[in-house]
Amino acid sequence: MKKMFGLILIFAVLSTGSVFANGNKEAAGDKQITIGLSVDQLFESRIATNNGVKAEAAKNGFKVIEVVADGDAQTQNSQIQTLIAQKVDAILVCAVDQNTIETALMKAKKAGITVISYDRDLPGSKSTSASSAPDSISDGLNCGKYVAEAIKGRTDKVVILELLGALNDQNGIDRSKGFNDALKGKNVEIIQMPTDWASDRALAATQNAFQANPNIAAIFAATDTQIPSIETVLTDMGKLKKIGEDGHVIVVGINGSYDGYVSVKNGTADGISVMDCKTIGETAVKLAIKAMKGEAVEKVVVPGNFYTTKNIEANKASIWGAK
Amino acid sequence: MNIIKKYLSKKRWVAIVFATFFLGVILTFVSPVFLKFNNLQSVLVQASVTGIVAVGMTFIILTGGIDISLGAILFFTSALFAKIIVGTGSYIFAFVAAIGSACLLGLLNGFLVNKFKMSPLITTLATYTMYRGMAIHLTSAQNVPVPREFGFIGNGKIAGIPVPIILLFIVFGIGIYLLTKTRFGLYVRAIGNSSQSAIESNLPVKKVTLMVYLIGGFTSAIAALILLARVGGLQSGIGIGVEFTVIAAVVLGGTKLSGGAGTVVGSVIGAIFLVLIDNGLNLMNASPYIYDIVRGAVLLTAVIIDRVSIVRQTKHLLEQKAMRIESSKNI
Numbered sequence: 001m002k003k004m005f006g007l008i009l010i011f012a013v014l015s016t017g018s019v020f021a022n023g024n025k026e027a028a029g030d031k032q033i034t035i036g037l038s039v040d041q042l043f044e045s046r047i048a049t050n051n052g053v054k055a056e057a058a059k060n061g062f063k064v065i066e067v068v069a070d071g072d073a074q075t076q077n078s079q080i081q082t083l084i085a086q087k088v089d090a091i092l093v094c095a096v097d098q099n100t101i102e103t104a105l106m107k108a109k110k111a112g113i114t115v116i117s118y119d120r121d122l123p124g125s126k127s128t129s130a131s132s133a134p135d136s137i138s139d140g141l142n143c144g145k146y147v148a149e150a151i152k153g154r155t156d157k158v159v160i161l162e163l164l165g166a167l168n169d170q171n172g173i174d175r176s177k178g179f180n181d182a183l184k185g186k187n188v189e190i191i192q193m194p195t196d197w198a199s200d201r202a203l204a205a206t207q208n209a210f211q212a213n214p215n216i217a218a219i220f221a222a223t224d225t226q227i228p229s230i231e232t233v234l235t236d237m238g239k240l241k242k243i244g245e246d247g248h249v250i251v252v253g254i255n256g257s258y259d260g261y262v263s264v265k266n267g268t269a270d271g272i273s274v275m276d277c278k279t280i281g282e283t284a285v286k287l288a289i290k291a292m293k294g295e296a297v298e299k300v301v302v303p304g305n306f307y308t309t310k311n312i313e314a315n316k317a318s319i320w321g322a323k
Numbered sequence: 324m325n326i327i328k329k330y331l332s333k334k335r336w337v338a339i340v341f342a343t344f345f346l347g348v349i350l351t352f353v354s355p356v357f358l359k360f361n362n363l364q365s366v367l368v369q370a371s372v373t374g375i376v377a378v379g380m381t382f383i384i385l386t387g388g389i390d391i392s393l394g395a396i397l398f399f400t401s402a403l404f405a406k407i408i409v410g411t412g413s414y415i416f417a418f419v420a421a422i423g424s425a426c427l428l429g430l431l432n433g434f435l436v437n438k439f440k441m442s443p444l445i446t447t448l449a450t451y452t453m454y455r456g457m458a459i460h461l462t463s464a465q466n467v468p469v470p471r472e473f474g475f476i477g478n479g480k481i482a483g484i485p486v487p488i489i490l491l492f493i494v495f496g497i498g499i500y501l502l503t504k505t506r507f508g509l510y511v512r513a514i515g516n517s518s519q520s521a522i523e524s525n526l527p528v529k530k531v532t533l534m535v536y537l538i539g540g541f542t543s544a545i546a547a548l549i550l551l552a553r554v555g556g557l558q559s560g561i562g563i564g565v566e567f568t569v570i571a572a573v574v575l576g577g578t579k580l581s582g583g584a585g586t587v588v589g590s591v592i593g594a595i596f597l598v599l600i601d602n603g604l605n606l607m608n609a610s611p612y613i614y615d616i617v618r619g620a621v622l623l624t625a626v627i628i629d630r631v632s633i634v635r636q637t638k639h640l641l642e643q644k645a646m647r648i649e650s651s652k653n654i
Contacts, residue, residue: 041559042459042464042559043464043466043558043559043560044464044465044466044558044559046464047463047464047465070452070455071563164611167611167612191608192610192611193605193611194611194612194614197560198560198563199554199555199558199560199561200372200550200553200554200561203369203553203554204369204598204601204605205601205605207365207368207369208365208369208601208602208605208606209605211356211359211361211362211365211602211605211606212354212356212605212606212607212608225466225558228468228554228555228556229553229554229555231555232474232477232478232553232554232555235474235478236365236478257466258466258468259466259468259555259556262468321466
């Protein structure tokens with residue numbers, strides 16, 4: 001009986017407390033805006049983008065609730081449901097898998113929550129108001145154009161190895177498209193190998209590709225975090241030469257990680273297209289603000305910058321991984 | 324034919340040797356570079372990480388257990404090693420801490436399985452999430468490049484042989500010795516055959532269980548160091564899915580998922596077989612979209628073979644039992 005009484009007392013105190021708390025919030029009148037940040041997975045470039053989101057949110061006095069799905073679409077689905085239950089004002093989402101979370105995002109939309117996708121566009125989605133994503137096609141084009149320029153004048157068929165990202169990732173698909181578009185009509189043979197963004201798979205793929213095609217003259221990595229793996233294989237074969245040295249294998253990539261920066265600076269890789277992660281993150285919040293006000297918003301793509309060995313050091317400040 | 328069947332059911336790893344040989348023959352015809360020394364050496368280097376962890380996983384599966392967290396231990400070990408080496412520059416400290424922590428994490432898995440009698444699958448699924456979380460927390464999900472000279476473990480050669488291959492053979496040799504020449508190996512199989520009988524026979528079941536999970540952790544640490552050296556630094560994707568490739572290698576190598584029967588030789592050849600599939604697809608310049616289909620089909624075949632052999636063995640045991648009952652009736 002005593003226990004029962006104790007429980008009732010605790011419940012009563014808590015309820016009174018929450019009533020007062022709500023009362024205070026309402027009395028303040030100016031409700032703080034809360035943004036739910038649904039992250040697919042944590043890794044370097046995603047953190048750089050998230051930092052852009054958080055900085056812009058802090059500037060506007062918004063509260064951010066961050067949830068990370070660790071690459072599991074079902075987890076992300078339930079995390080979005082939780083954000084809806086927490087009555088956030090907007091959800092910024094980087095999807096693990098668009099199809100799995102679309103229903104949850106629709107539910108958010110129906111609950112009056114603004115949904116903005118960031119870093120990874122959700123093509124055809126009916127739930128999102130807009131997206132802020134890297135211009136992956138232009139990033140791929142940058143790399144392709146560099147290779148096209150570097151092999152200009154060669155009369156033989158140039159063999160190029162392309163290390164693909166994840167086959168179902170829009171950014172991976174677009175990077176490949178841009179790269180291939182830039183080399184269309186050139187006398188090249190592009191060998192594509194899937195890596196699922198993983199460096200160990202890139203390592204094995206590069207190793208195998210060189211066994212089948214020892215004359216590979218250029219390598220395009222969908223993410224420059226794979227460049228050290230490429231260098232491992234080139235070292236194994238005694239082919240790791242700097243730009244300008246005889247037998248140099250052209251290496252280009254996309255991202256802007258520390259690994260990419262160091263290799264380009266050293267001249268063992270030629271160039272990287274650096275994503276503007278900070279702007280992508282900031283833009284996502286700006287889009288959310290506009291959409292919450294009822295203003296029209298649309299997809300924003302943020303182009304990256306291509307830096308080569310010649311100018312990478314001068315642009316170090318704008319490379320997110322080099323800081 | 325019956326002799327072959329009998330031999331295959333006794334020496335389950337022979338099937339994977341045949342399969343690997345058969346695949347090798349096909350690849351020799353398909354690609355002129357397959358049989359070249361450099362390619363075969365490259366296959367072994369690639370198989371080293373999976374092969375080394377597969378040795379540890381074999382011991383675990385042989386006891387009837389499983390460890391889903393080995394990829395996460397690999398990730399945590401890499402993270403710890405990279406952080407220490409960058410922070411202190413001390414290789415000895417980094418090696419001891421990395422290998423020691425991997426053994427401890429493995430030991431924790433064994434302890435949880437022992438103490439709370441939980442399913443190893445669920446236990447290690449939980450610790451998988453925990454260990455990955457610990458590694459991400461340790462590094463704040465940032466990449467940590469390791470010094471280039473550390474690359475020796477991944478790219479160096481001793482007497483012309485790549486270091487990863489040497490490490491693979493050392494772990495392989497120790498694994499074979501432990502499993503076939505020691506009492507510990509005998510206990511491992513006995514527990515897998517029937518843990519109840521093992522307990523009733525007063526075998527040190529708990530100690531052996533702890534030990535196999537510790538071996539799993541240890542092999543993950545060795546693999547982690549090779550992988551870290553080869554990819555040039557820590558990345559948050561390291562180790563994801565490794566456990567499934569490893570389980571596939573072990574099952575392909577003839578180890579029963581239910582425990583009791585299996586060999587280290589089979590598991591290492593299973594790892595080589597899996598690398599050969601990727602190597603073959605790469606050499607053929609196959610479409611990037613068919614890789615997963617081929618891998619999945621191979622895995623499915625392995626599971627079906629495992630299932631069929633269990634059914635066949637159960638049938639065989641039942642027949643023997645029936646014969647014994649029959650003969651006792653005659654007496």
